[in-house]
Amino acid sequence: MKKALAICRRDLGIMFGGPLAWTLIGAFTFLSGYFFYSDLTFYVLFGGGGLPTGLWRYVFLHYRLVAMLVVPLVTMRLLAEERKLGTLELMWSLPVRDREVLGGKFLAAAIVYVIMLAGTAVGPAVLFVLHPFAVGPVLAGYLGMVLLGFGFIACGLAASAIAENQVVSAMLTYGVIVFLWFASTNEAAIGEGVAWIVVGLSLFDRFSGFAQGVVDLRDVVFFAAFAALFLFLALQTLGARAWRGVA
Amino acid sequence: MIEARQLTKRFGGRTAIDGVTLRVARGEVVGFLGPNGAGKSTTFRILAGIFPPDAGTASIDGLDLEREPLAARRRLGYVPERPALQHDLTVDDQLAFVAALRDVPAGAARRETMEHAIARTGLADVRRRRIGALSRGFRQRVSLATALVGDPPALLLDEPTVGLDPAQSAETRRFVREFGRDHAVFVSSHILADVEALCDRVVVLHRGRVLADGDPATLAARLRRTSYVDVEAAAPAERLAGILASVAGVLGTAPLAGPSEPGRCRVEVALGHDVRPAIAAAIAAAGIGLFALVPVEPSLEEAFLALTEGPRA
Secondary structure, rough: HHHHHHHHHHHHHHHHHHHHHHHHHHHHHHHHHHHHHHHHHHHHHOOOOOOHHHHHHHHHHHHHHHHHHHHHHHHHHHHHHHHHHHHHHHHOOOOOOHHHHHHHHHHHHHHHHHHHHHHHHHHHHHHHHHHHOOOHHHHHHHHHHHHHHHHHHHHHHHHHHOOOOOHHHHHHHHHHEEEEEEEOOOHHHOHHHHHHHHHOOOOHOOOOOOHOOOOOOOHHHHHHHHHHHHHHHHHHHOOOOHHHOOO | EEEEEEEEEEEEEEEEEEEEEEEOOOEEEEEOOOOOOOOHHHHHHHHHOOOOOOEEEEOOEEEEOOOOOHHHHEEEEEEEEOOOOOOOOOOHHHHHHHHHHOOOOHHHHOOOOHHHHHHHHHHHOOOOOOOOOOOHHHHHHHHHHHHHHHOOEEEEEEEOOOOOOHHHHHHHHHHHHHHHHHOOOEEEEEHHHHHHHHOOEEEEEEEEEEEEEEHHHHHHHHHHHHHEEEEEEEEOOOHHHHHHHHOOOOEEEOOOOOOOOOEEEEEEEEEOOOOOOHHHHHHOOOOOOOOEEEEEEEOHHHHHHHHHHOOOO
């Protein structure tokens, strides 16, 4: 655990030492801020039921899109660049377990992501001061965002473990999450036999509950399992050096 | 301190190393010599605990790398072939990070081991600079300092002089010699002269097998079955060749330049005879001015050819 923290601290140092983290946090804040403003304007003009279904639902569905765009760029370099620089090889010669390396990197990306999400809370906070509302549905939405983001980070780490090139790493992540996102949008295109599997795996369906302020334990477990699966894949990919070599 | 027994490793259908056995004691610098692709880096990676061998065992300070991987890896410092450094960190950040991973507790102990590594590699002036802003030679020093942090008794240096200019190479060799006084140092190279100058003992690897293991002088003698001397004198190369051919101990001559003056000639001489005084005397006797008499180091490829072909009849 101590070593995972040391790796996390170092990776945060690298990310915030260069322009990457700042750029991504800036982009995330700008896009999510724009969506909050535009969704609020829409709600004020046209109404549409209560806040949870009329406003928060749209806000979180838009935040979700921003996370989908930005998180793969946060994770793309975490392992790919270390492999390319040879620092991963050096790390493997140090007394640290692969799962501690992954844990540290996951934590670093998670911290950057939570900072991004914290930035988006400014809009709702200002609204609350002007016009108090029930915070439960908003918290549910943020819980959904955290779980979803952690799933993306795990997926991005697995892609970053496989690729040596950062762009390939990001593209792999986009491929997986966009596919899992939209796999169930056209149920007619998938056979009835496998439809239940595809729908079951769809991040799209799993997230919409949170966005409307509903926390279902099954959805929480789903996202946790989703992240665990990809962390396991990442761990296996790092372990593949035993037969694949380092290069 | 560093010990390998019958290491074998295959990647796909290709055998990278086959039955490699070697040991390095504390206070000893052992060279690992072999052409590119001989399996040096694979051996290093097994000894550094990066991946396990398919067969055989490797241990550091008596700790088996497969059974006690963390304890064994705590006792080794590895310098990979290409300097593996994150450019956005400062030298201090890098050393503190590695110290933390080598279980050096934060506080006085960590500061002390960092000071020690910085002092031994002469990094005091640049310790707060970004690694990306340092020259190639300084980055190599940071790599060496990284290996020293936490004071591991075994050092594995994979081709530490590759890509350095002559001054930086000489500096790196000096550091390696110093480390050898209180560490077990295993250092690879494909440059014969490097290994000869540095090492107490040399292990020669060829196509994944250990071909020889001995002290450098004996080995160099074995590697240099024949040696060559380049002669430069104030006479056409053809005439020079004629004179040199008659010197006792000369096996053959070959003119190097055209028939202009001064002529240059490569002379093949029998092993174990230093014929240079005889050559000088012969040229002086012919009344020709002698400019240079330079022994030619055989290339490693030639040396390996000699070693793999066995003695010529």
